[in-house]
Amino acid sequence: MITQQSPPQQKTPAKANSISLLPNLKYLVLGVAFGVVFVKAEIISWFRIQEMFRLHSFHMYGVIGSAVLVGMVSVYLIKRLDIKTLDGETVSILPKKFDKGQIYGGLIFGLGWAVTGACPGPLFAQIGSGFGVVMVTLLSALAGTWVYGYFRPRLPH
Numbered sequence: 001m002i003t004q005q006s007p008p009q010q011k012t013p014a015k016a017n018s019i020s021l022l023p024n025l026k027y028l029v030l031g032v033a034f035g036v037v038f039v040k041a042e043i044i045s046w047f048r049i050q051e052m053f054r055l056h057s058f059h060m061y062g063v064i065g066s067a068v069l070v071g072m073v074s075v076y077l078i079k080r081l082d083i084k085t086l087d088g089e090t091v092s093i094l095p096k097k098f099d100k101g102q103i104y105g106g107l108i109f110g111l112g113w114a115v116t117g118a119c120p121g122p123l124f125a126q127i128g129s130g131f132g133v134v135m136v137t138l139l140s141a142l143a144g145t146w147v148y149g150y151f152r153p154r155l156p157h
Helices: 022-040 046-053 059-080 100-116 120-128 134-154
Strands: none
Touching: 022 120, 046 059, 046 100, 100 134, 120 134
8 A cells, every 4th residue: 555645844833934923912002101291291182282383382392392301311221330231231322413314304394283283103193093094194194204314325424
């Protein structure tokens, strides 16, 4: 009796073929919490952003100023106390060279922020809050990022 054998199949671990979401769950939870803070602090509000650009309210300047202050203190403490990452690696903050392209980019970013009432961070919180029209702004931001990436080699850096 002759039996036909199938060719040997390579066995691959189950994890090699699937992406485990569990390690990234902490980022999802942190992102949702961050979005809730954005909504509760009203920093995703188009009206609050327009108040800021028209100099009618201190609210957004207070939020942005406190974020800058927290960032400055955090960087100072990281450098002063030689704080390591969770993996034990040294945190190194490289100096950034000033370039006139940063001014142009900042002006374009600010113009887009003033027109649309959103910078990239709150876009997802706005969409999550039910403002579906913000998908146009998100797609425009992605298109702008792609255009920058495409023309980057030819831009003044």
